[in-house]
Amino acid sequence: MSVLIQDGRRGGHLRWATQAIGAGIADGVLLSPFHTPRVAVPRHHAGSKVADDVREAGGEVIFDPCTHARLLPSSNDVAHYDTWQLWGPAGVGLDVDARRLEHLERVFARQSELGSIPLAPTLTLDSPFGVVADHALRTAQLARGLARDSGQSLVGRRSFWRTGPDLDAYVGQLAALRAPVWALTVVNDIVADNQPDLADTAAFTGLLRTVHSLSQRSRVIVCYADFAGVPATAAGADTLGSGWDRGMRYFDPKSFQITSSGIQIPASYVTQGRLGAVLRRDTGDAITRLGDPPATGIRGGPMPADDTAERSHHLRQLHTLVDAITVHGGVRQDRVAELRAFYERAAQDFDALIRALPRRTLNDNHRRRWVDEPYLALQSYAEAEGLW
Amino acid sequence: MDHTELLEEVRAALGTSALEPLRVGGQKMVYTSELEGVPCVVKIVPIPDTAHSDEVLERARREVELLSTVESPYVVRVLSEAVEVGDRPEVVCWVEELLDGSDLGDLMDTFPWQPDDVWALIKDVAEGLNACHELDVVHRDLSPGNVRRRSSGRFALMDPGFARHLSKTALTGVYQPGTPGYCSPEHVPGGHPMPASDIFGLGILAFQALTGRLPVPYNSNEGAYWDALRRADAPAVKTGRDDVPDDLADVVDRCLQRQAARRYLDAAELLEELQGFVDEGGTT
Numbered sequence: 001m002s003v004l005i006q007d008g009r010r011g012g013h014l015r016w017a018t019q020a021i022g023a024g025i026a027d028g029v030l031l032s033p034f035h036t037p038r039v040a041v042p043r044h045h046a047g048s049k050v051a052d053d054v055r056e057a058g059g060e061v062i063f064d065p066c067t068h069a070r071l072l073p074s075s076n077d078v079a080h081y082d083t084w085q086l087w088g089p090a091g092v093g094l095d096v097d098a099r100r101l102e103h104l105e106r107v108f109a110r111q112s113e114l115g116s117i118p119l120a121p122t123l124t125l126d127s128p129f130g131v132v133a134d135h136a137l138r139t140a141q142l143a144r145g146l147a148r149d150s151g152q153s154l155v156g157r158r159s160f161w162r163t164g165p166d167l168d169a170y171v172g173q174l175a176a177l178r179a180p181v182w183a184l185t186v187v188n189d190i191v192a193d194n195q196p197d198l199a200d201t202a203a204f205t206g207l208l209r210t211v212h213s214l215s216q217r218s219r220v221i222v223c224y225a226d227f228a229g230v231p232a233t234a235a236g237a238d239t240l241g242s243g244w245d246r247g248m249r250y251f252d253p254k255s256f257q258i259t260s261s262g263i264q265i266p267a268s269y270v271t272q273g274r275l276g277a278v279l280r281r282d283t284g285d286a287i288t289r290l291g292d293p294p295a296t297g298i299r300g301g302p303m304p305a306d307d308t309a310e311r312s313h314h315l316r317q318l319h320t321l322v323d324a325i326t327v328h329g330g331v332r333q334d335r336v337a338e339l340r341a342f343y344e345r346a347a348q349d350f351d352a353l354i355r356a357l358p359r360r361t362l363n364d365n366h367r368r369r370w371v372d373e374p375y376l377a378l379q380s381y382a383e384a385e386g387l388w
Numbered sequence: 389m390d391h392t393e394l395l396e397e398v399r400a401a402l403g404t405s406a407l408e409p410l411r412v413g414g415q416k417m418v419y420t421s422e423l424e425g426v427p428c429v430v431k432i433v434p435i436p437d438t439a440h441s442d443e444v445l446e447r448a449r450r451e452v453e454l455l456s457t458v459e460s461p462y463v464v465r466v467l468s469e470a471v472e473v474g475d476r477p478e479v480v481c482w483v484e485e486l487l488d489g490s491d492l493g494d495l496m497d498t499f500p501w502q503p504d505d506v507w508a509l510i511k512d513v514a515e516g517l518n519a520c521h522e523l524d525v526v527h528r529d530l531s532p533g534n535v536r537r538r539s540s541g542r543f544a545l546m547d548p549g550f551a552r553h554l555s556k557t558a559l560t561g562v563y564q565p566g567t568p569g570y571c572s573p574e575h576v577p578g579g580h581p582m583p584a585s586d587i588f589g590l591g592i593l594a595f596q597a598l599t600g601r602l603p604v605p606y607n608s609n610e611g612a613y614w615d616a617l618r619r620a621d622a623p624a625v626k627t628g629r630d631d632v633p634d635d636l637a638d639v640v641d642r643c644l645q646r647q648a649a650r651r652y653l654d655a656a657e658l659l660e661e662l663q664g665f666v667d668e669g670g671t672t
Binding site for chain 2: 171
């Protein structure tokens with residue numbers, strides 16, 4: 001496994017997902033109750049139909065209950081969500097055992113109906129201390145009690161991931177549950193643009209350290225990851241969540257709000273595979289004008305003619321990079337070395353392009369967001385682990 | 389009640405023969421005796437006439453309850469219930485089997501040990517811990533005074549006086565007991581004990597037996613000690629002794645991982661790894 005498609009709202013989602021799986025550039029889907037209803041409605045297939053079609057295409061189906069999103073104060077787009085009936089008479093919340101148990105039983109039942117692995121719900125954490133962290137831990141323990149083979153989820157804002165030894169201690173308690181699968185998510189409070197934000201090196205170092213620890217015994221999936229999640233594959237993750245819209249590549253609270261300004265369609269972007277970056281189409285055109293072979297090499301293939309071609313092109317570039325890292329198996333030193341070399345080459349390519357193109361088209365800020373900050377997170381993690 | 393009268397009441401309550409002092413002092417008085425003609429140990433815990441009396445009594449009861457539940461040749465057996473003596477009561481006492489040999493604490497001048505002896509230490513203590521971990525019990529105070537080397541050369545686990553059932557552990561942080569120099573990162577105030585904490589403790593004993601020194605030494609500065617446990621990685625055992633076999637060094641180093649998630653999670657996982665070495669002909 002390497003790339004799972006996060007759920008999305010667009011009408012063509014299922015068709016595009018199964019086509020990508022059939023083409024070998026995605027390996028399955030992460031279903032969300034927010035985006036796929038349990039019962040079919042106009043323009044949206046029922047969850048069972050989606051699961052059947054994805055499996056028929058040869059893909060894996062994981063139903064992520066997205067409880068951490070449901071319990072964000074801002075989440076109110078529950079039209080599809082409520083069709084899943086994931087909460088019992090005790091009410092919504094993971095603050096008492098009665099609610100936890102009712103929710104867990106319903107989540108596991110839905111996952112079983114869909115043929116998904118059991119994946120326990122969790123809460124969004126700001127800190128490894130305090131009542132919310134305790135509730136999340138208790139929920140995870142109950143989930144294991146109900147389903148010994150249950151996968152587990154760990155979701156936190158940057159403030160959670162940057163807590164150093166306190167994060168490690170919390171992860172130690174979770175690791176004792178021996179979950180066969182871990183689904184990790186970095187929650188953004190706001191997603192301002194279509195670029196990764198790994199400026200908080202300490203937080204992403206914490207994420208990578210956690211991936212390293214959990215992947216010693218378990219499969220680790222990093223959700224809403226896209227290119228920003230690639231360092232996690234160097235640390236031991238084997239699967240990233242991605243897709244074609246902004247809300248699939250980054251955990252964006254707006255994806256769960258009815259006040260959302262609408263679907264973010266990255267039609268005006270083109271993925272530059274050798275840069276590990278998604279740049280505006282006009283920047284892609286400018287790179288193309290520099291001539292071949294450099295342009296095609298940097299892009300990783302021919303210029304995608306339209307949105308459909310870009311969806312495939314993006315997944316292919318991401319999949320290829322993830323495969324190049326995970327092919328090293330459990331040898332983290334080699335995984336890190338592979339990605340380090342990728343970033344160092346990408347930095348050189350960026351520098352050459354920045355010199356060749358107008359500053360308004362491409363500049364150091366692009367390089368910083370796509371290469372320098374992920375590289376720093378990788379370096380910080382790897383140096384601490386003696387892998388650099 | 390004077391001391392002589394107290395001992396006589398203890399002897400009568402437990403049904404043993406006369407009590408001979410073995411170790412008196414600290415939180416526990418230990419005597420040798422006989423129960424129905426079989427040599428045994430009588431342990432007596434004074435109950436202070438303070439606000440902590442209930443806590444001391446509960447801890448003693450827990451130790452006896454745990455020992456009576458655990459069935460393992462690698463854990464000392466309890467031969468009676470916990471009996472309270474005196475009106476307040478003044479002491480709680482019970483009978484345990486008498487183990488021959490010496491506590492690890494009395495053998496520290498024989499360190500460093502040969503690798504085969506350390507393999508035996510790790511395996512036997514892991515067996516004893518496994519008997520506890522299977523019951524969701526964490527020992528929490530693995531130290532040289534709580535491990536005994538029998539005359540047969542095998543080891544047994546003793547004194548789980550601070551042991552705790554995981555299901556009864558509060559989620560919020562509380563102070564954890566432990567012996568300075570032999571604590572795990574989870575012993576740091578606010579931490580949560582778990583089976584992997586005992587694994588760290590076993591790693592300390594193995595490291596010390598191999599090198600004669602502690603991996604995370606305690607220098608009478610509690611704050612510095614807690615900080616080192618939380619933030620610093622223990623040195624690789626080969627930095628203290630370069631002739632330690634690779635497989636033994638790997639086991640000890642993994643036991644001593646600062647992050648619990650990177651250790652053996654419990655004694656069963658450690659024993660599984662050791663069995664793999666045995667299958668390959670690597671350990672005793």
